[in-house]
Amino acid sequence: MAMFVTEKLKSFSWVNVGNPDHEDFEKLQTEYKIDEDTISDILDPDEQPRIEVEDDYKVIIVRFPIINRETDTLWHTEPLSIIYSTSRVITVCRKRCDLLDKIKKDEKTTREEFILNIIYYIAESYLRFLKELNKRVLESKQALLERVRRRNLLALLEVENSYTLYMAGIKGNVAVLDKLEKMRGFVKSEDAEDLLEDARIELAQATEVVTSYSKMLKSIKETFESVINMDSNMYVNRLTMWSIILAVPTVVVGFYGMNMKLPFAEYEQTASTILIAIMILLLGFAMFNLMRRRVV
Structure with a gap:
């Protein structure tokens, strides 16, 4: 006004x-x-x-x-x-x-x-x-x-x-x-x-x-x-680490999908056993990281 x-x-x-x-x-x-x-x-x-x-x-x-x-x-x-x-x-x-x-x-x-x-x-x-x-x-x-x-x-x-x-x-x-x-x-x-x-x-x-x-x-x-x-670097490091870990089952499954003779390939439970073992390793790794963060 x-x-x-x-x-x-x-x-x-x-x-x-x-x-x-x-x-x-x-x-x-x-x-x-x-x-x-x-x-x-x-x-x-x-x-x-x-x-x-x-x-x-x-x-x-x-x-x-x-x-x-x-x-x-x-x-x-x-x-x-x-x-x-x-x-x-x-x-x-x-x-x-x-x-x-x-x-x-x-x-x-x-x-x-x-x-x-x-x-x-x-x-x-x-x-x-x-x-x-x-x-x-x-x-x-x-x-x-x-x-x-x-x-x-x-x-x-x-x-x-x-x-x-x-x-x-x-x-x-x-x-x-x-x-x-x-x-x-x-x-x-x-x-x-x-x-x-x-x-x-x-x-x-x-x-x-x-x-x-x-x-x-x-x-x-x-x-x-x-x-x-610092937070950005931490997230990038975590993503890199998980991408490396997740690459392991991909490589294993890829090997067993080839038409060639591989160890334990004659057993029916080989795939499920390997999958369970990988899951246990990943779960253990995740728990280890979680406990370490709580301590810090």
């Missing part, structure tokens, strides 16, 4: 556009004078974090984590476009950005502090989502310890994709913060400096967490891959 909300603050107005439709984009172009190229960038789901300076406004693009409610996965990230001018801040997201509802606003908040506050909450959300992803890794690990299932291995692969996308988004947001810090006149109050430093700390922590969780996930995957390879 589309959302187009305008909120008036003391020093600027905030226009929050979520899940926009064609009419919303037309309104951005006609009423707020946002050019077509900027609209095209907003529509691109793969747009990377960056800053662009236009004639009448500046554009800050950052990426934030979002839950894909259709598939209940957490690997998805979306770009959030922050378009600001002297008296206005416009936030535009292809999907609804729930974290914007948590942004603190008061009469003393400046435009720059408001933007840095958004980036801070995005950095904080990465840590929250990473903790949730780690819970899923531990759940899949526990399930794999009980029984190796395909869906649990695919769940680990999905989380690995999440870590890759999160790391890319975090690094891009850090680069945006670096540019904002160097931008003349953007960080001009002590509160803005504190917000920028807090956002930088949160992003640094998120980077460390992603790196740590990625190493742990890699170790888990390698361990279970080794277990799967």
